[in-house]
Amino acid sequence: MTPPWDVRDKTCLVTGATSGHGLAVATLLARRGADVVLLGRHRAKCEAARDGIARETGRTPGIVVCELSSRKEIDRAAAEWLALERPLHLLVANAGLVTRHRRESPDGIELTMAVNYLASFQLTLRLLPRLVRSAPARIVIVASDAHRIATLDPDDLEQRRGWWWFMGAYAKSKLALLFFQRELARRLAGTGVTVNAVDPGPVASGIADHEPGLVAPAASWLIKRLFPSPEKAARTAMHLAASPDLDGVSGTYWRFMERKEPRYAPDRPDMDRLLWAWSVARTGVDFP
Numbered sequence: 001m002t003p004p005w006d007v008r009d010k011t012c013l014v015t016g017a018t019s020g021h022g023l024a025v026a027t028l029l030a031r032r033g034a035d036v037v038l039l040g041r042h043r044a045k046c047e048a049a050r051d052g053i054a055r056e057t058g059r060t061p062g063i064v065v066c067e068l069s070s071r072k073e074i075d076r077a078a079a080e081w082l083a084l085e086r087p088l089h090l091l092v093a094n095a096g097l098v099t100r101h102r103r104e105s106p107d108g109i110e111l112t113m114a115v116n117y118l119a120s121f122q123l124t125l126r127l128l129p130r131l132v133r134s135a136p137a138r139i140v141i142v143a144s145d146a147h148r149i150a151t152l153d154p155d156d157l158e159q160r161r162g163w164w165w166f167m168g169a170y171a172k173s174k175l176a177l178l179f180f181q182r183e184l185a186r187r188l189a190g191t192g193v194t195v196n197a198v199d200p201g202p203v204a205s206g207i208a209d210h211e212p213g214l215v216a217p218a219a220s221w222l223i224k225r226l227f228p229s230p231e232k233a234a235r236t237a238m239h240l241a242a243s244p245d246l247d248g249v250s251g252t253y254w255r256f257m258e259r260k261e262p263r264y265a266p267d268r269p270d271m272d273r274l275l276w277a278w279s280v281a282r283t284g285v286d287f288p
């Protein structure tokens, strides 16, 4: 019989691990004895996060530098991982952003969709053979309850038509993650790899500060003081990542330590397929 899940000495890759929720998850995993690898886009930030975690936990995480808005960069980082013969037991797809104005990635895709959703799709599928080989393994997708205000238009996933606003784009990217998670859970059945999604709830992070003018300085000040700390917010992601109670559980969505039903809009069977096909076309990777 497979022993109950324990993250001690498991190899765990956390994206967006240089600040906020991702840094908290990486720190908590290291505290529990996991072999953590931090993925971030700036080497200096990755090194600062690594040194902070090492000081606090006595375990020194590894680093993968990768700009997640670039398809080429994700392929390179995944290829480097696969070449190392390194196992992968847990992938936490956490990186995310908001932008004040509609911007595009180097590959010409609306930036919020590119980083928050497509990067997780591409990185997860590229690393999937290693997750399956390392099974039992887990994937934790950091979504958001903001998805409840979104609808996905399969003919306009790049949001070129109509009125664009940052929160709408953010919500769409998080809804796309939930569609992805549902379809991936279906495809992974029987492989020993599970995938679940989490909304950390409000986090006292600097996510809105990267874009000057997105929120007023007073609001940013209040967010940092009134919202739960990243460590507190990371509790639910840690539950999905580390709890033996979730052995074999897949395709679920969690918020504040409770399982919730996401709102899929439109919830029609071909939406999963259409989004999947668009994502394959944009990233060049499919279910192996």
Ligand SMILES: NC(=O)c1ccc[n+]([C@@H]2O[C@H](COP(=O)([O-])OP(=O)(O)OC[C@H]3O[C@@H](n4cnc5c(N)ncnc54)[C@H](OP(=O)(O)O)[C@@H]3O)[C@@H](O)[C@H]2O)c1
Pocket (backbone or CB within 6 Å): 015, 016, 017, 018, 019, 020, 021, 022, 039, 040, 041, 042, 045, 066, 067, 068, 069, 094, 095, 096, 097, 115, 142, 143, 144, 145, 199, 200, 201, 202, 203, 204, 205, 206, 207, 208, 210
């Ligand atoms: N804050 C909230 O209230 C809240 C609520 C629900 C869900 N979430 C979700 O929680 C996750 C973490 O957000 P957070 O609040 O902790 O914000 P954060 O502190 O800004 O963390 C975001 C992380 O993503 C990384 N990142 C952003 N763009 C990237 C790119 N192009 N390539 C590589 N890495 C990139 C950032 O790297 P840099 O350090 O280099 O910028 C950072 O490490 C996100 O998915 C967010 O949507 C947050």
